[in-house]
Amino acid sequence: MERSAENSKERILSAAEEVFAARGIDGARVDEIANQANINKRMLYHYFQSKEELYIAVLRANFEKVLAISSRPFNGTGNLKEQVATAIGNYFYFLAQNPHFARLMTWEALQGGVHARKVLPAIWEEGLERLKAILEQGMSQGVFRPDLDLRQLLTSINALCSYYFINKDILSTLWDIDPVQPDVLEKRLKHIRDLVLNYITRP
Amino acid sequence: MERSAENSKERILSAAEEVFAARGIDGARVDEIANQANINKRMLYHYFQSKEELYIAVLRANFEKVLAISSRPFNGTGNLKEQVATAIGNYFYFLAQNPHFARLMTWEALQGGVHARKVLPAIWEEGLERLKAILEQGMSQGVFRPDLDLRQLLTSINALCSYYFINKDILSTLWDIDPVQPDVLEKRLKHIRDLVLNYITRP
Amino acid sequence: MERSAENSKERILSAAEEVFAARGIDGARVDEIANQANINKRMLYHYFQSKEELYIAVLRANFEKVLAISSRPFNGTGNLKEQVATAIGNYFYFLAQNPHFARLMTWEALQGGVHARKVLPAIWEEGLERLKAILEQGMSQGVFRPDLDLRQLLTSINALCSYYFINKDILSTLWDIDPVQPDVLEKRLKHIRDLVLNYITRP
Amino acid sequence: MERSAENSKERILSAAEEVFAARGIDGARVDEIANQANINKRMLYHYFQSKEELYIAVLRANFEKVLAISSRPFNGTGNLKEQVATAIGNYFYFLAQNPHFARLMTWEALQGGVHARKVLPAIWEEGLERLKAILEQGMSQGVFRPDLDLRQLLTSINALCSYYFINKDILSTLWDIDPVQPDVLEKRLKHIRDLVLNYITRP
């Protein structure tokens, strides 16, 4: 990892994300972040006013990451059912590949979203904005059941995906397999898709 | 301000549950617990060896609560579908009426279950043990689809229920209504039941 | 051990002696003393005003023990040389059989004798009072060298005896034998007697 | 009030030695050490993990001091008897000039050497290593009595020297003179030398 002056801020943010995701804001130690970023603690305070500011910066960066994902050209093809399946898969694998994201969101949720609120109030559902559009389209076209409550449904999809990653360690113990192994991931995704697609297509 | 000896420990446990559920083990302050329990901090250390021990005691008490629920006479009647609906409802309302439970479990989950592991390793699924039995029965009787993966399904039910309460504050902002109001709760439960029942009954 | 009311005070004193000898006044815990005495902590404060008072009471009791020894009929027979040997032996075995004594005296010594001073200022040499008398007799009779400095000599005898017991644990490690085993004790005593008698009898 | 970085650790160690020697590990207060070192308590924990670690560091430093003494060029001249006298004098004056040393060793001894053991197990006799060599030489040359038990003898010399300094305060009261005044010191040393030399040279 390069150590030129310019990327100091990046290194701090990245280390902070790691530590905050792992331990939450109260469990995180500024020292650990500085060590992991390979910078002097004083530099950390040069770039960020306080531990809390740094935490918020991490949240902001993560929100931007989802936004980027959710606004990038959609690779869903075929009919609307297939597009739902694709959108769910995209989200699921985004969470799998960005393990810090769901953890950060959950620490935040447990704290009532006090910090996240300072960044972007309505971000919570952003990652599923595309999916929402597809579902709305499907409802109006009669492909999906007309009585879908999108709030409930999007909440459920979020739950079905996030919960899995949040509880990874515990599931790992309970099931005695690694929940984030490729084939195990795929199995989980299939289950979520079945559950959701079955529901939205049957009146 | 009663001060009888026997309930001091209870008061401490109860205050600790409140504070740990609200802030997690790292965010909790022993002083706050002592104040809320209306005891001298010293007494807290008389009954519990350390903050961590107290936290574990809280976890243990909560585990026992679920166990008590899941092992009490089941009020499910009627056919297996109805029984599943009842079991989900029982669990959902248990979470609604014991708001600390899901929060404690989630703080724990985020920390990899390090403390919970010291109490009871396999407790995680305990609250849904009854439901599991019903589902197994339904599968063998051909009432439910035969290819149910119970691990996945129970995880999903847990997710659908817990996530809602964990994200209560955020949903409250997003939706601009109180998610734990009786009728809103009932709506959420209906959605979960639909999702699950639809899935398990269609091959 | 009997637990009738009357001997509570005795039990406390005895436990306190044990604990104070083992850990010193600062290392001792009132709780440990109470537990070991099998009484309620409150009783301890019934009999003794404070931890310090209790400690002083222990010192006093120990001083009385030496006084009793040093004033009891002397079993020294034969000539003065033999009497010196006997007196040294008596003192040495007193220390061996009352392991708390030398330890208490040494904790006190390290603390400048602040507490002991409150009990009996001149007690320090009491245990060797008899020996002093014999030595004086021997000097005037010309049996011992006439230039003996009794202060120095008594201090030395005290040192030669006490030091051994105080450093018991360390000698045990260094020598890899138990320093208070009967034959090892006897060897030490012989050495001390040789050293002293050789000195006092040669001009 | 200089504040250069390098000597902070030294100042802490030096203050700690002072306080630990004066009050023992249980009687010592971290606050007092910090004050005396003129640093913030926090720095103390920056350099040393805990009070116990600091105490062990003090022991280590003191052990190194004796080692340095005992391994420096010996200024003993003349015949073996004179060399013994010199070696005893060196040790005696080392203790006189390093009053913390004997005190630290004695606090340790009373606690069974639990902490010292972590530093250097066999250090206890180190300060008299040189003397031991001379005595061995003298025995084989027939200058000293052939039946010397060096363990006993070295223990005795240690006792005769250390005990004096450990009991300084009490002797001061008993004798009504200052035991560490130069001429009083010299008198004590003379006595010890007489005692020992008389013993080792007479069969």
Added chain:
DNA sequence: GATGAATGAGAATTCATTCAT
């Protein structure tokens, strides 16, 4: 005499933050 719970003052340890260079 006896008990167990309770307490306030204090002691060790930790942490985010800032100063001097």
Added chain:
DNA sequence: GATGAATGAATTCTCATTCAT
């Protein structure tokens, strides 16, 4: 930009002592 030492305010934990019964 960068550094390492320094700090004050908490925070956890401990202890001798006392109260209510």
